[in-house]
Amino acid sequence: MATFIADAVPTKGTLSHARRAAAILPAVCLLLAALAGRAAAAAETLDHAVERYRPAMIDDIDRALAGAQELKARIAAGDLAGAKKAWIDARTGWERSEVFTSGFVPDLDEAIDAWPDATTGFHGIEAKLFGASSFDVGTEVDALVLHLSELDGKIRTMPLTPQGLLNGIARLAYEVGDSKVDGGESRVSGTSLDDMRNNVDGIALAYRTLFAAALAGSDAKTAGQVQDEIDHLKALVSVPDLKRVNADRLRIASEALIVALQTAGPKIGLETPTLEETAK
Secondary structure, eight states: OHHHHHHOOOHHHHHHHHHHHHHHHHHHHHHHHHHHHHHHHHHHHHHHHHHHHHHHHHHHHHHHHHHHHHHHHHHTTTOOOHHHHHHHHHOOOOOHHHTHHHOOOOOHHHHHHOSOOOOHHHHHHHIIIIIIIIOOHHHHHHHHHHHHHHHHHHTTOOOOOOOHHHHHHHHHHHHHHSSSSTTTTTTTTTTHHHHHHHHHHHHHHHHHTTTTHHHHOOOOOOOOOHHHHHHHHHHOOOOSSSSSSSSHHHHHHHHHHHHHHHHHHHHOOOOOOOSSSSOO
16 A cells, blocks of 8 residues: 555656646647637738738729720721720739739639730730731630620639738749740730739739738738838839840849748748649
8 A cells, every 4th residue: 555655646856847737738828829819810810801902803803804895896996006005904904913813713814814825815816906907806805805704703702812812922923023024925015014014013912902911910021021022023124115124133033022922921821822823
């Protein structure tokens, strides 16, 4: 019995550890609860930010659709200059929207803006309208209006995620520095520089609306780095013509923005953004 009692009674060291554990456990629980609460609050904040961003998406697609509809009217009227202007106006709304189009509506993105081997969509029309000054684009314009109308309806209720939009910002930053700087998609119309400017404006708007406040609250230094890289990118495309764009510096700046965004993701409760065209 004595042996049993001796074994059952904690030693001084064991008792000390037990008391420390008992003292620490509530603090650990409080810390875990605080972290869980912070994560939940961050997720809720980003979800609300997504809905603040949705009206901007709607406005840009509305502009693209209105431009396409005006393009159709100018083609019917035989107004070549007016048709070209309407095409350019439609592109402005579209290029600002590329933050979300390839990730959330890839099929419509392909139908509307396939490149470089495009026979339909914006670039199928561009080749005939600007390259050949041809009005023979009725079928392509009808399809563009149809697809933009479908997208205009979808974006009002389609599910959006902070992760997918962060990925979209990173992906568009990559495109600006990679595939567009050497003359870009819109070579025939000569509006590639406008494409890049509108892309960067779309990036700036999405970051400011969706992530800037959350990141500033989590890591002000990283928030500053992301904003600095966006400002740098904007400055590099704020030149009089495409020939003045420093291609090497633009590529470096786009890569720097991607790295900053990849650092930012985990700090606001998201995964490191990828360049894959799959929304999460």
